[in-house]
Amino acid sequence: MTTVEEQLLPSKEPVRLIDQDGVLHDHSSYKLPAEQTLVDGYVELIKGRRINDQASALVRQGRLAVYPSSHGQEACQVAASMVLADGDWLFPTYRDTVSIVSRGVDPIETLTLLRGDWHSGYDPYERNVAPQSTPLATQLTHAVGVAHAARLKGEDTVVMALCGDGATSEGDFHEALNFAAVFQTPVVFFVQNNEYAISVPLSKQTIAPSIAHKGIGYGVPGERADGNDLAGLLAVLGQAVDKARAGEGPQLVEAHTYRVQAHTNADDATRYRQDDEVTPWLERDPIKRLEAYLNSAGLLSDDTKKRADETATQVAQYLRDGLMPEPGVDSEDLFRHLYAVPTPQLVEQAAFLRDELAREES
């Protein structure tokens, strides 16, 4: 018999099925995902890493305005999408490009926001991926609404809502957890704790034993996982999704990972942390360890390596081809989508700009 408190509190240690040396560990509550799932996940990780590094390169070449990279967090990115069914929803932030692409959204459309030719470039209804949210934690209550609507319609949709460690200090994080709990909506709140919010370390956001511990205050079960272990993340997130779908209400999952690069290309991390803090995390890299495990288990065939390599090369090429040309923009778009029917004032202002542009051209 476990008490209610025990059911709501996270594991004593972050769940880890494969350690940084690629060694397998048994866990009493979580099973190692199927071999094929791990192999597919490996390919996704390689692809995700390449998206991150190609996008960062494209910032340096002036093709993207900014890129908040998830380099080193790819296991979280990939796992969040892999555990979802087609009808489920993903609510991503600015840092979750890889997760969005993993869900099947076109990479160029995904990068529209950061390229700057529009705010959100993909159709949220095509793959059930909400627009990336920049105002921290504000997307979490939307996730509750989408999940609640699904429940009212009798659908078994689960919503995966992403945010960072810093975002857990925002009021909306707490309101979302509480609303989801009171209405028992099927949302998995997935916090990627990369230890930093721009320059501010987690110790200045909270002194709670862990972010996963915050769930108990709302009656939401919390769990934590090693954020660089794809196997553990798939197991923990998969179980959270299953529980939410089965009607057990919202779940909170914290992944313990690390932002090995600066917040974005515009940030200078040397102003607030030492390199020797970063070094050990490079050893915990999510790709390295899965590769080590798959190799030792004899699961990494030449075919798989080739598939991973080709997938990565293709996506990088696709990004370069798509992002190198100047994007076409249409000034009429400025006025087009504020209202179903534009106000008379917007019609006037659109005509004004059209006229101004016509005069410039002549």
Place this chain on the structure above:
Amino acid sequence: MTHVKLTMAQALNQALRDAMKADDSVLMFGEDVGPLGGVFRITDGLTAEFGEDRCFDTPLAESGIVGMAVGLAMNGMRPVVEMQFDAFGYPAFEQIVSHVAKMRNRTRGRVALPMVIRMPYAGGIGGVEHHCDSSESYYAHTPGLTVVAPSTVADAYTLLRRAIEWPDPVVFMEPKKLYWAKEEVDLTEDVPGIGKAVVRREGADATLIAYGPSVPIAMEAAEVAAAEGRQLTVVDLRSVVPFDDETVCAAVRRTGRAVVVAEASGFASVSSEIVARVTERCFHSLAAPVRRVTGFDIPYPPPKLEKYQLPGVDRILDAVDDLQWEDS
């Protein structure tokens, strides 16, 4: 037709009831809107009639209420939420400005948010601190929102029905002090929709432009002015956004003089916008600068002092007297 005597509160209640009957996706939620029926009883009986899934109480968190409404609207519902009082809508301000207002735009029209934020607002009810704000200018300033303020019982019913059917988010400003105003109305009657101002009273000498709680005061002022020999037109905006330049400017051009009446503080407000628009468009028809009668630029005062803040008949008539009649 079927004429009934209703208060504005009853008309709003009827509008919600009829909207929920007409469309299963309409949901009503907020603070105390369930069994209690809301602190103003606007949602009275809705939980009993439609069940807890359709009209329900939420935890006490306005940002959460509006944020949840965003998600519900994204997924096929038509949420109507109540902010208990004007000033308690501020915790939801980020949601309203960053998401409610922008969703259609940032997704290039792919995600629309048909939702209504009901906002009991403004003063004149002897309310203590934080219960009497006129917050419409914040919302009107935000591109992407539709902002509506009824002044009559018939409009309260019809505009709320239209707001719920509207394809975009509407901030629906309900003048609290008019909740108990009674009128003989025919709810089946067709009244102009969102975006149309109406002329409530015709008069050749000057135009009063008002909305929400200020309309009955403007009407009263026009009545007194008529007795004193001056004929005033009264324009009721009904919707602040979209703004009906056509009706407003036509009235001002006919009369050549105008006074804007609004309860909100005047600085950087809806009333200043109206003056700017009218001046830009009707300059050559104007015989005098457009005047304003608004609240002072102070926090809404305590009950014993609110009489100094609220636009009243005398202040409006003084402003009309100031419209440089001697030069004409």
